[in-house]
Amino acid sequence: MSINKDIAILGAGPAATTLAIRLCRQGYKVVLFATPEHAPILVGESLVPMIVPMLQDLGVEQEVATYSVYKPGACFTYHADEIFQFRFDETPSDLPSYAYNVPRDKFNKTLLEAALKAGAKWVERKVVLSRVDETDRIALDAASLHAAAGFWTGSAPDLIVDAAGRVNLIGRVLGIPMQPGPRQDVALFAHVDTTELVDSGYVHNDRMDQGWCWRIPLPGKVSLGYVVPESYALQHGNSAAEQYDNLLKNDSVLRQLAPHAQRLTPVLRFNNYQSISARHCGDNWVMLGDAGGFVDPVFSSGMLIAMHSANQLADTLIQAQPLSVYEQTIQNHLQAWFEIVGFYYDGRLMSSIKVGMDMPDNIVNRLIYKWVSSHISRIFSGAAASHPFSLQLLRFLVTYGLKQSNPAVYQIK
Numbered sequence: 001m002s003i004n005k006d007i008a009i010l011g012a013g014p015a016a017t018t019l020a021i022r023l024c025r026q027g028y029k030v031v032l033f034a035t036p037e038h039a040p041i042l043v044g045e046s047l048v049p050m051i052v053p054m055l056q057d058l059g060v061e062q063e064v065a066t067y068s069v070y071k072p073g074a075c076f077t078y079h080a081d082e083i084f085q086f087r088f089d090e091t092p093s094d095l096p097s098y099a100y101n102v103p104r105d106k107f108n109k110t111l112l113e114a115a116l117k118a119g120a121k122w123v124e125r126k127v128v129l130s131r132v133d134e135t136d137r138i139a140l141d142a143a144s145l146h147a148a149a150g151f152w153t154g155s156a157p158d159l160i161v162d163a164a165g166r167v168n169l170i171g172r173v174l175g176i177p178m179q180p181g182p183r184q185d186v187a188l189f190a191h192v193d194t195t196e197l198v199d200s201g202y203v204h205n206d207r208m209d210q211g212w213c214w215r216i217p218l219p220g221k222v223s224l225g226y227v228v229p230e231s232y233a234l235q236h237g238n239s240a241a242e243q244y245d246n247l248l249k250n251d252s253v254l255r256q257l258a259p260h261a262q263r264l265t266p267v268l269r270f271n272n273y274q275s276i277s278a279r280h281c282g283d284n285w286v287m288l289g290d291a292g293g294f295v296d297p298v299f300s301s302g303m304l305i306a307m308h309s310a311n312q313l314a315d316t317l318i319q320a321q322p323l324s325v326y327e328q329t330i331q332n333h334l335q336a337w338f339e340i341v342g343f344y345y346d347g348r349l350m351s352s353i354k355v356g357m358d359m360p361d362n363i364v365n366r367l368i369y370k371w372v373s374s375h376i377s378r379i380f381s382g383a384a385a386s387h388p389f390s391l392q393l394l395r396f397l398v399t400y401g402l403k404q405s406n407p408a409v410y411q412i413k
C-alpha cells in the first residue's frame, strides 16, 4: 500500500481519537468529523488492565485516574453464596494489576483533547458518504470536503476511517453484511445512586433470574445494566424505563443486589449488538472499533477492541503494510471474543474454574492451578483473545476439564 497521509476519521470516540493521536505523531494530517455527543450516559465504563499501557502510551493515564474508580478485579455472582472473585494482582502477568471504571463522557473528552493537542483537526459535522460509481471506493460530500479544505495536502482524504460506532456508516453505504452473534438479548442501562458491592472497585457481573446484570462503581454512583432475553424485558413493560424499573423491583437477584437503588438517569436500551462485519477494509476505506464489530459486554472487551484495533491500524499504516493484514488481525480478535463469550453463556467457563478451585489441596495441584489460572485470568485482563496459547488452553479446559461437573449449573438463561 502507498503511504497515505491525509486521513478522514468519522467519529470521535475512543477508537477514533486513539488512531488520531498515533497517526498525528507520525506527521499524518488527520481530520475527525463528529458532532458533540448528546446521549445522557454512555456504555463502555469498565476498562480492562490491557488498556492501561495504551493510556500510558497516549499520555492520558494520570488524567483518567483523577476522575475514575480504581478497579482491582472483577467478580461473578451465581447464587447469593457463590461468588467468584478475580483480583488482577493475584496471578502473575506482564500487564498492570489494575484498570479503571471511567465516566465515559469525561474519558472521551480527555482523549479528544489529547488528539487535538497532537495536531488533529475536529470538524463538527456528520459527513454524508456515497459510493464512487460502481467501485469499492467511498467519497465524502462536498460540504465536508470544503470544511476540511486546506488542512490535507490534497483536496480529498487518501483514507476514510469509519470509527462512528455501531451505526456502521460505510457498511450501510456499501451493503456489507454483519454476521450476527448467537444471542438476541437486549441491554437496559442507567445510573443509580447505590447498590450492594462486594468490593468498591470491582466490576460486578451477576446472574439474574434470566440474563445477567453489571454493577460498575463510578464516583458517587453505580452503573447498573441488565442484559436479558427480549421476552423477559417485555414481560416487565413496554418502554425501556418501565422494563428497567420493574425488573429492579421484580427480579429476585436485583431485589437483593440493589434493594434501595434510585435511578439517576434516563434508561438507554441496546439491541442486536453482537455482530461482526463481513469486511473491514476496501480501496480507500477501513472500519475501526464498533463500526467493524462488537461482541458482548460481559467481559468489558469493547473498549479494548476499539483501542487495540486503533493501534493495529496505526501500526499497519505506519509500516505501510496492506490493510488486509489489519483486517485479518481484527477478524481473529473478534472471533476469539465470540468464542470466549460463548463459554460464559453456556456455563462451561465457570464450571471449569470451579473444578480447578475444588481440586484436592496438594503441591502438584496447587502448581497446576496457579499455572492454569494465570492463563484464565488473561480473560479478565483482556489479553486472552490475542494470546493463542491462553485461548487454546481455555478451549482444552472447557472441553476436557469439566470432569463430573454440570455446566448447566452456571448457564445464563
Ligand SMILES: Cc1cc2nc3c(=O)[nH]c(=O)nc-3n(C[C@H](O)[C@H](O)[C@H](O)COP(=O)(O)OP(=O)(O)OC[C@H]3O[C@@H](n4cnc5c(N)ncnc54)[C@H](O)[C@@H]3O)c2cc1C
Binding pocket: 010, 011, 012, 013, 014, 015, 016, 033, 034, 035, 036, 037, 043, 044, 045, 046, 047, 048, 125, 126, 127, 163, 164, 165, 166, 167, 169, 187, 189, 225, 270, 273, 288, 289, 290, 291, 294, 296, 297, 300, 301, 302, 303, 304, 306
Ligand atoms: C450494553 C453495552 C455495555 C457495554 N459495556 C462496556 C464496558 O463496560 N466496557 C467496555 O470496554 N465496553 C463496553 N461496551 C462496548 C463499548 O461501549 C464500545 O465497544 C466502545 O464504545 C467502542 O468505541 P468506538 O470508538 O468504536 O465507538 P463509540 O464509542 O460508539 O464512538 C463512536 C462515536 O461516533 C460518533 N458518531 C455516531 N454517528 C456518527 C456520524 N454519522 N458521524 C460522525 N460521528 C458519528 C458517536 O457520537 C460517537 O462519539 C458496551 C457495549 C454495550 C452495547
